[in-house]
Every structure is written in C-alpha cells, then in structure tokens.
Amino acid sequence: MSELSLIAAIERALSARGGRLLRGPGDDAAVVRAAGAVAVTSIDAMVEGVHFKLDTHSPADVGHKALAAALSDIAAMGARPGEAYVALGLPPGFGEERALDLVRAMEELGERTGTAIAGGDVIQAPELQLSVTVTGWADSDDALAYRDGARPGHLLGVTGELGGSGAGLLLLERGERDGPLVQRHLRPEPRLAAGVALAAAGVSAMIDVSDGVATDARHLAERSGVEIVVDLERVPLAPGLREAAEELGRDPLELAAAAGEDFELLFTAPADRRAAIEQSADLPVSWIGEAREGSGLRLLAAGGRPVELTGYEHP
C-alpha cells in the first residue's frame, strides 16, 4: 500500500463530528470553527523503544495511549476537548493493517470523548513514532485551571486511584497480557469530564498525573511558590495493587506515587471548596495532603515520617 492510499484509508476511518470541523483531512490544513474564546493546545510525542515496545503494546494500544496522554493535558486545564492532529512515523514493513488499527483505536477514543481527528501527517521513519496535538476550547482563560494557583492552606486532592499503570507495565513485562492493571496501563482514560467539573468547582491549581504524584505535586509546588505535603498513606491505591506489588516484590506506595501514567487529576483547592468538588466530579476524590508556606515537596509515610521517592525507574 502506498503512502497516498494509506492516507486515503486513514481518511475513510475517521469521521467528522460535532459540526465544527469545516474541513478535515485532505486539504493543506484542517479548518475548524472556534468553539470558545480561547484555544487550549498541547502536543505529546512517543517513540518506539523509548515510550513503548511493540512486543508489549499493540498498535491499537499505542494509538489509544498517545491520544489519551494528549487529552489528559486538556483535562488538566479544565478545557472541553476539540480536535486532534496526528503525525505518524511508520517504519519499513509496518503494514497498512497495523497502521489502520492504530488510527481506529484513536478514532474510538476520539468518538467517546468528543474529539475529532481533524488532520495528520504520515511519514516514513526508522521506528514507530507518533506526535499528537490536541486542541480544547474554553469560554475564557478564567474558566481554566493552571499549575500556579496553589496557596498555603489549600488542600491537595486526586481523582480515582493510582499505581495501576505502573504495576500493569511491570506485569506486561513479565508476560501478562490481561487483567485490570494491565488494561490500566495500556488503555488509560483521560479525565475530561472531571477536569471541566473540577475547574468549575473552584480548584486553585491542577495537573495530570503523568509522572507520578511525587513529581507532579512538585511541579504544582514550584509553579505556585508553595510547599506541598503528600501523606502517602492517604494516596488511593488501584484495586489489586497491593497483591500485584507483593507478587512483583515492589512497594505499592512507590508504584502509586512515582510510577506515573495513571492520568488521574491532581489538584489543590481552598478548604471551603471541598464539598463542592466532591459533588462535582464524576470520579471519587481523595484528599492526600496540603499546600503550606515554603517550597518543594514533602512526602510523609506512616506516622508522618518523611520519605524520599526519587529516581523511580521502570525496570
């Protein structure tokens, strides 16, 4: 299949949605009706051998994950998802069916989240590589949540559960191909509805958990000019994480706090927003710490003992 016929097949696999896409793939550029006064845009790149391996991740997993990771940044701003633009580098012999599997998985996630895959580029490359740009929309920049709004006294909250993705990757690398932890790693869900709801409910700062709360809370602390304290005992663990960690010989709290790629939302909020936030999100919210005067990150283990979780590396 030539590059042009693959592009035509990809175009057929995509569907315009939402009525905002005035011109999709096939012209020099996509044309989209602005769906708000401000555009919120993030770009994420992934490459085979660095971010995934094709012996543990199917092309569909890779496509899903690349779009999910980009959408997660839009969720962390509290913006509504809009359009995605995908650059796809295919190695020799990758084959049209696997390329279409990858695109179809993106299209499924796009359909479920209301994201139109509006444009792309297909190139030859030495190994599989993807770059996904996602644009979301909001009515004003005041409606969004940034990283720099945490203030001393604000509570630290997180959606859902953590550690599942890190444990899932370790299980994958031991040869497991099924189960909820493996799925959690392969098919993360961007928390788009929660992001919009949390921004509207008055969070003061927000970030998505891509590197692990230990790292992502530090980003909030640095951008906001506060110290953030995380009580590890209150970090919500993914179901089955303790048992999997025991089997793997790993510390479940380390997986939950440092392995990353859970793509939950980590945020701060004034204490008086606590009830509104718990009621607004379509996911469980756990309160795991607070912001204080100072700088940097403080991780507390059982009994308030400070711990370090630096240098976590996937094996």
Place this chain on the structure above:
Amino acid sequence: MSELSLIAAIERALSARGGRLLRGPGDDAAVVRAAGAVAVTSIDAMVEGVHFKLDTHSPADVGHKALAAALSDIAAMGARPGEAYVALGLPPGFGEERALDLVRAMEELGERTGTAIAGGDVIQAPELQLSVTVTGWADSDDALAYRDGARPGHLLGVTGELGGSGAGLLLLERGERDGPLVQRHLRPEPRLAAGVALAAAGVSAMIDVSDGVATDARHLAERSGVEIVVDLERVPLAPGLREAAEELGRDPLELAAAAGEDFELLFTAPADRRAAIEQSADLPVSWIGEAREGSGLRLLAAGGRPVELTGYEHP
C-alpha cells in the same frame, strides 16, 4: 543538561508575541485567545535520515525548515499565522547547544512571520525527529482557499521561482555549503503574505509546492475534478538553475517541476481575476497553465509535446 533544564532553556529562548498567548510553555497546555472565527491547523513531521541528514543540514537549518514547511500549509490556505507547537525528539548525545540552535532558528522564523511558539514536548528518541503543528486564523471559512475550487477555464499560476530547492539539495550533497540555491533548500520562506493576498484576490484553489508542481497540480486536479495542463516552458526557473543543472547533469525543467520543496504557492483563478492577482501578491506571479474539463495532469514540453515526470527521486 537534564531534560527539565533543557526545557527551561528553551522556554527562555522563546518570546510571547502578539498579545494572544495567554499561557505559553510551562503549564499542561498553552492557552491562546482565538484570533478569528475559524482555526486553520496543519501538522508536519520530519525525521533524520529520511527528510534530512545532519551532515548537510545544521540543527538550525532543520528547525527553520520544519517550521517553514508547516507554515507553508497555512499560507496555502490563505490564513493568518498564529501559533506553533513543537515536539522535539533528541538522540543521545545531541547536546543542549544544538537543541537550542534548532529552537532559536524556529524562534527567528516565528518572529519574522508573527508566529508564536506556544508549546512543545521534548523527548528522547533514537534519532533527531520533529513534529510541528501550526495554527493560523481566519475570519470565516469563506475567506480561505481550498484544493477543490478549480474549474474548467481557470488559469494556473505560481508565485516566485521553482527548482532552486531541488538543485540546492543536489549541490549540498556534492559538498557545497553556500550560494543562493543551497540557501533556497536550507532556508525556505513560507509565502504567508502572498497566501492571504491571493485568497483575498479571488484564487479558486491553492496548494503549496512541497512535492513539485507535477505532483501538487495533480492534487488540485483530483480534488477539483478537472484536468490541469502545465506548460513546462512557462514554469519560472530559479536564478542560476540552468547553470547549476548543467553542472549537475540534470534537466532544469525536471528540477523545477518535480523536485519539490520550493514552498511557492500554486493556484488557479478565473481569467478575470488575473490582474487583481498580479497586483495583490508581494511576489512575481507566473501563469503556467490552465484547468480543463477532464481529469488528471497533462505536462507539456516545448511545442506542446506531452511529457511524463513521474518517479523523480532525490539521489
């Protein structure tokens, strides 16, 4: 230099401009005030060994060219340039200075064209790879030029001169490092002002010359449902192309029509727009053919003899 400190250095190398960039690099996503009712977006990817070689292209050349190629798509729509988002994959040992050279060249082109580099991603990769997403803006989709508006009787025009980039690449590969043809290949200029002017002056279809007029005119023909005839004798040749082609043992018309990457604008227009178009563009316009009833592309050499220029390959 760590990834985080490189990112910080890149952020310092970029400047917000235009007042529309409400949040630039450093948060989960960039926030931009919509600068028109419609957003016009294109993504372009390039990878070392496929699209460029580091022994002929400096990091600054690569950065310039990647942004220029993406902006050229915005020019071909007749949109105003807005923001760029850059994913940069750096191989081991690439070094922070070369990465910053690459970004600074993008920033220079961004400054000259009014494009803000608003966000990015930096990853490790096996070889140098870039993906650039550019968003432009327009007041309505009617203000833009598409590929599908050519009608029988419309004239075919092109801006500037062709063949310089293809000759420049051949000279580069023979070891030359200077001269206007080499520069034409290394530092193409997106025809942004011409694109806006041509769209306003009433072109019926437009595309940028990235693959060569032989291929790009075929795209116009296929999308518009017409035959396009190109009179190769009327194709404007880059200054010095004939001499360089003789030295290289190549056909100058083949370089002008099939080598590509000149990033001029190729367009059709009703004959009654001819004078308005010539007066509106900030570049010379050459009339090189016409659209007819039918399909596909017809290339005519001296005396109206049909020729084929398929399968041009850079050596």
